[in-house]
Amino acid sequence: MEFLSYFGGVFEPVAMLLLLGGTVGGLILGATPGLSPTMAVALLIPFTFHLSPTHGLILLGAAYTSTVAGGAVSAILLRIPGAPANIATALDGHEMAKQGEGARALHLSFLASGIGGVIGVLLLIFLTPVLAQWALAFGPSHLFWMAILGVTLIGSLDSKSFVKGLLSGCIGLWLSTIGYDDMQGAPRFIFADALTGGINIIAALIGLFAIPQVMEMFAKGRNAAAIQAVTVTKHKLSASAKEIGQSGRALTVGTVVGSIIGLIPGVGGQIAGLVAYDQTRKLSPHKAKFGTGHPEGVIAAESANNAMVGPSLVPLLTLSIPGSPTAAVLLGGLLIHGIFPGGDLFERHPEVIWTFINSMLLGQILMVAFGIWIAASAAKIARAPMPIMAAAVLILAVFGSYSVQQSMGDVYVMLVLGIGMYALEKFGFSAAPLVLGLILGPIAEANFIQGSMIATATDGSLAYFFGGPLNIALVSLVVGSILYSFLSNRQVNTALKTVEAAE
Amino acid sequence: MKKMIAGLGFALAAAAMTTGANAADTYPDRPISVMVSYGAGGATDFQARIVTMVAGNEDLLGQPIVIINKPGAGGRVGWNWLATKADNDGYTVGAYNVPHFIAQSIKGGVQYSTDSFEPIANWGSDPAVVVVGKDSEFDSMEDLVAYAKKNPGKTTMSGAGLFVGHHIAALQIEKACDCKMAYIPTKGGGAAAMKAVIAGDTLAGINNLSDAYRAREAGNVKILGVADLERNEEFLADVPTLKEAGLDVDNSSVNFRGLMVPKGTDPAVIEMLAAKVPEMFANGRVAKRMKAGGSPMKIMTRDEVLKMWSERQTYLEELLEGL
Numbered sequence: 001m002e003f004l005s006y007f008g009g010v011f012e013p014v015a016m017l018l019l020l021g022g023t024v025g026g027l028i029l030g031a032t033p034g035l036s037p038t039m040a041v042a043l044l045i046p047f048t049f050h051l052s053p054t055h056g057l058i059l060l061g062a063a064y065t066s067t068v069a070g071g072a073v074s075a076i077l078l079r080i081p082g083a084p085a086n087i088a089t090a091l092d093g094h095e096m097a098k099q100g101e102g103a104r105a106l107h108l109s110f111l112a113s114g115i116g117g118v119i120g121v122l123l124l125i126f127l128t129p130v131l132a133q134w135a136l137a138f139g140p141s142h143l144f145w146m147a148i149l150g151v152t153l154i155g156s157l158d159s160k161s162f163v164k165g166l167l168s169g170c171i172g173l174w175l176s177t178i179g180y181d182d183m184q185g186a187p188r189f190i191f192a193d194a195l196t197g198g199i200n201i202i203a204a205l206i207g208l209f210a211i212p213q214v215m216e217m218f219a220k221g222r223n224a225a226a227i228q229a230v231t232v233t234k235h236k237l238s239a240s241a242k243e244i245g246q247s248g249r250a251l252t253v254g255t256v257v258g259s260i261i262g263l264i265p266g267v268g269g270q271i272a273g274l275v276a277y278d279q280t281r282k283l284s285p286h287k288a289k290f291g292t293g294h295p296e297g298v299i300a301a302e303s304a305n306n307a308m309v310g311p312s313l314v315p316l317l318t319l320s321i322p323g324s325p326t327a328a329v330l331l332g333g334l335l336i337h338g339i340f341p342g343g344d345l346f347e348r349h350p351e352v353i354w355t356f357i358n359s360m361l362l363g364q365i366l367m368v369a370f371g372i373w374i375a376a377s378a379a380k381i382a383r384a385p386m387p388i389m390a391a392a393v394l395i396l397a398v399f400g401s402y403s404v405q406q407s408m409g410d411v412y413v414m415l416v417l418g419i420g421m422y423a424l425e426k427f428g429f430s431a432a433p434l435v436l437g438l439i440l441g442p443i444a445e446a447n448f449i450q451g452s453m454i455a456t457a458t459d460g461s462l463a464y465f466f467g468g469p470l471n472i473a474l475v476s477l478v479v480g481s482i483l484y485s486f487l488s489n490r491q492v493n494t495a496l497k498t499v500e501a502a503e
Numbered sequence: 504m505k506k507m508i509a510g511l512g513f514a515l516a517a518a519a520m521t522t523g524a525n526a527a528d529t530y531p532d533r534p535i536s537v538m539v540s541y542g543a544g545g546a547t548d549f550q551a552r553i554v555t556m557v558a559g560n561e562d563l564l565g566q567p568i569v570i571i572n573k574p575g576a577g578g579r580v581g582w583n584w585l586a587t588k589a590d591n592d593g594y595t596v597g598a599y600n601v602p603h604f605i606a607q608s609i610k611g612g613v614q615y616s617t618d619s620f621e622p623i624a625n626w627g628s629d630p631a632v633v634v635v636g637k638d639s640e641f642d643s644m645e646d647l648v649a650y651a652k653k654n655p656g657k658t659t660m661s662g663a664g665l666f667v668g669h670h671i672a673a674l675q676i677e678k679a680c681d682c683k684m685a686y687i688p689t690k691g692g693g694a695a696a697m698k699a700v701i702a703g704d705t706l707a708g709i710n711n712l713s714d715a716y717r718a719r720e721a722g723n724v725k726i727l728g729v730a731d732l733e734r735n736e737e738f739l740a741d742v743p744t745l746k747e748a749g750l751d752v753d754n755s756s757v758n759f760r761g762l763m764v765p766k767g768t769d770p771a772v773i774e775m776l777a778a779k780v781p782e783m784f785a786n787g788r789v790a791k792r793m794k795a796g797g798s799p800m801k802i803m804t805r806d807e808v809l810k811m812w813s814e815r816q817t818y819l820e821e822l823l824e825g826l
Contacts, residue, residue, distance in 0.1 A: 038543065038544075039543070042543040042544065045552070046552070046556070049556065049792075136698075136701065136702040136703075137702075138702075139699075139702060139703075139704040140699075140704060179575060179576065179580075180575060180576030180577075180579050180580065181576070182575075182576060182577065182664070182690045183664070183665065183688055183690060184665060185576055185577055185579060185607065185610070185612065185664075185665060185666065186612070187612055193583075193587075193588070196575070196576070196579070196580050196583055196584075197573065197574070197575030197576065197580035198575060198576075265695075265698055266691065266695065315698075319698075319701060319721065319723060320697075320717055320718055320721045320723070321694055321697060321698045321701065322544065322694055325542065325543075325544065328542070328543070328544030328545065328694065329543050329544035330544075331544060332543075332544050332548070332549040332552075335549065335717075335795070335796040335797070336549075336553070336792060336795070336796060337795065338795030338796065340717045340720050340721065340797070341717075341721065342717070342718075342720060342721020342722060342723065344721070344722065345721075405571070405572060405573055406571055407573075442690070446689075446690035446691075450687055450688070450689060450690075453659075453685065453687050453688075454659050454685070454687055454704065454705065456685070457656055457657050457658075457659050457685035457687075458657060458659065
């Protein structure tokens with residue numbers, strides 16, 4: 001309960017102002033396409049030069065928390081996920097916005113983020129020493145199996161067809177090999193200079209999700225009769241709160257999955273949302289509704305990606321190992337003030353570290369309050385005429401992909417991928433499995449290479465990749481996941497055949 | 504209104520005249536970008552942000568410096584960009600990491616070499632050190648070498664990647680002890696390599712002095728040796744050099760960090776930067792922040808860096824031959 005005694009520090013006037021500023025600023029930065037939480041935190045680091053360590057960390061902590069949640073705004077309203085963490089939010093969230101339920105989707109998303117986030121930070125407060133050991137348990141072979149487990153989700157993420165889901169995933173895996181390979185430095189599939197660094201994940205996200213939608217809107221906009229007027233339904237906060245109260249399953253799955261994945265260094269929060277979304281769907285009695293604007297999808301995805309924030313800091317604070325790109329930037333923020341993370345950080349600088357953690361706790365709550373406040377007005381965006389909306393999304397997409405590393409090459413990559421995705425969508429493929437392949441490819445590859453090098457030097461590949469309880473558990477999960485997808489796919493097929501036969 | 508337009512006209516004409524006269528005289532008249540070929544949060548990025556933070560001071564460059572990250576493939580992406588795409592007008596500066604970029608250019612497959620760039624000045628040197636987990640059976644370099652001799656090829660050592668300082672140090676150690684180890688490159692830089700050591704994924708590891716110092720402060724690792732000519736008195740006075748431990752390893756793997764510009768930049772601009780930049784690195788506020796972060800500084804002038812580059816080039820060509 002030591003942390004309670006440091007709560008006073010958060011309520012100092014300056015600290016409070018920074019917390020408010022960080023939260024509001026973070027929401028806006030997070031909602032801006034192309035500005036991932038990592039970028040947002042990196043942008044704020046220079047400001048902390050002039051602040052005391054405690055104040056600097058309050059600003060960074062608040063910004064980290066709220067940028068992750070802010071990404072949901074553009075994911076829901078514009079179908080541009082602000083960061084990989086928000087991909088799953090876009091799947092059902094944007095469908096809801098199109099049906100005029102944008103305000104409801106935003107309410108649910110912020111409430112779920114808040115609940116997941118608070119639980120995540122509480123885990124950080126109470127279980128840090130235990131969790132640190134857990135984070136270290138994942139070696140190259142385990143991370144490889146984790147990535148493979150993620151790949152097996154690919155087939156089931158696409159609700160329409162198992163095979164097409166797998167195919168999209170494979171395209172994603174292939175795209176992830178483009179560029180210099182990180183281990184050996186071999187150039188692969190580099191046909192244009194813009195591709196030397198590989199495909200930038202943020203630019204790819206924007207292209208794959210936003211561009212097909214823009215093209216769709218332009219196509220419809222030419223035909224005046226096809227323009228549907230979206231009536232934006234006002235949504236009462238109490239109704240949303242009640243709905244959240246009744247979505248125990250989605251919240252639990254999201255929070256648990258998010259916390260566990262957030263903890264594992266190297267996998268990070270990128271896939272937390274997608275995995276939670278997929279698990280919730282598998283456990284839900286309303287499987288078919290996912291992807292058509294089902295609130296459970298939004299709740300699972302958003303509770304997961306904020307639950308990940310707290311645990312993702314465990315390896316950083318206890319072992320000085322940044323587990324995610326954002327944690328790496330936060331490490332810089334700590335070092336600049338001469339604070340070295342590590343086991344005894346909580347004894348040496350308790351006032352700094354507890355105030356930082358407390359500010360994240362309070363930041364979660366402030367983030368929910370501000371998020372809900374903007375939800376009502378933000379949801380009206382859906383009412384904009386389609387051609388205007390399409391143009392606005394296109395501008396944001398170009399701006400967002402350029403701003404990632406000030407490179408026009410990324411804009412071209414974004415456009416090419418987007419146009420390609422438009423064509424693929426016409427054939428029933430979808431973007432989510434493709435992106436998952438793109439994210440998991442490098443993780444699986446690097447850990448496989450590393451693992452096999454260690455295996456060759458030690459006991460051989462079989463013992464290294466299949467030995468030990470954690471490897472066996474992960475392999476069983478992989479096999480189970482494949483069997484599940486296969487069986488449920490067969491069930492759907494049989495059901496379809498029965499329907500056809502009956503007609 | 505007319506006055507304003509006339510004023511604007513004058514201003515434009517004046518601006519045109521100055522650019523017409525000699526760009527080098529007024530350099531720099533706008534912010535300068537420094538390209539870092541590693542991601543935000545990495546050691547190079549972190550240090551580059553600190554050493555350039557006082558650039559805006561009137562007695563230094565008088566213009567702020569902004570950091571642009573172009574990460575990928577162990578730095579190859581950024582240096583390729585600097586060599587082939589960047590403007591050589593003096594407003595695009597790059598951060599170098601030696602021996603990384605020199606070793607990569609010797610290995611081939613990239614569009615740069617030492618001839619593609621002009622050094623400005625060096626700000627830091629981060630020697631490679633050998634680390635083992637805190638519960639490791641090895642307490643000295645001698646222990647580790649004895650184990651490697653008994654179990655050829657089984658001593659796994661993590662490092663940040665291939666053809667970076669850590670890899671060079673591993674190659675030198677293997678050569679010096681005449682024994683076979685297994686160097687395991689990681690994706691994700693020094694942090695991932697350190698994690699491999701702490702978690703026991705590998706028996707030992709090569710890492711940066713600054714990161715290893717922090718990991719030791721946190722009680723996670725033991726540091727067995729420093730791959731440098733002298734001990735580091737500031738941070739690790741108790742850790743012997745590899746030479747002291749009986750291994751003939753010099754300072755070729757030391758990670759030097761500094762600034763450079765693309766070839767073809769106006770010599771007057773290079774001269775101006777070469778004079779002012781070391782002064783900027785020597786600024787008291789910079790030194791204080793660098794020390795707080797556990798980052799060893801080593802300020803070297805343009806001439807010293809030119810000499811260091813050419814020495815490294817010769818040595819690395821020899822070491823990497825036939826690899």
